[in-house]
Amino acid sequence: MKKNKCRVAVTLKCQLDCKCCYMKDEACVEIFKLATAQEIAEKKYDEIAIAGGEALLALPDINDLIMECEHTGHKPSFYLYTNGIGLEEDVVITLRSWGLDGVDYFDHGLAFP
Numbered sequence: 001m002k003k004n005k006c007r008v009a010v011t012l013k014c015q016l017d018c019k020c021c022y023m024k025d026e027a028c029v030e031i032f033k034l035a036t037a038q039e040i041a042e043k044k045y046d047e048i049a050i051a052g053g054e055a056l057l058a059l060p061d062i063n064d065l066i067m068e069c070e071h072t073g074h075k076p077s078f079y080l081y082t083n084g085i086g087l088e089e090d091v092v093i094t095l096r097s098w099g100l101d102g103v104d105y106f107d108h109g110l111a112f113p
């Protein structure tokens with residue numbers, strides 16, 4: 001069965017400035033806020049990819065998104081896309097305690113700044 005997936009950019013901020021970054025076009029992105037988290041939660045996706053910008057710069061927004069989904073009684077799979085900066089052990093422990101299912105770490109930003 002095909003999964004109902006969503007990819008959300010919780011922030012456009014990032015510590016890097018990769019030439020290949022397509023998130024610099026802010027005109028195509030709405031600002032993430034609590035209402036955004038609620039709207040996404042109500043759609044009851046099977047899987048939500050949390051990205052940015054650098055998503056770890058928006059930990060409170062990630063928490064809002066996960067908690068809003070929890071309030072609906074539907075638990076999607078959550079995956080985080082990160083450049084790895086800030087992915088310290090305590091952050092990983094926190095994300096796991098919130099219900100994150102996995103992290104996709106990419107270093108292209110570090111390799112091709």
Ligand code: SF4
Nearest residue numbers: 014016018021053109
């Ligand atoms: S790490 Fe990702 S979000 Fe940050 S500048 Fe590079 S491509 Fe863009």
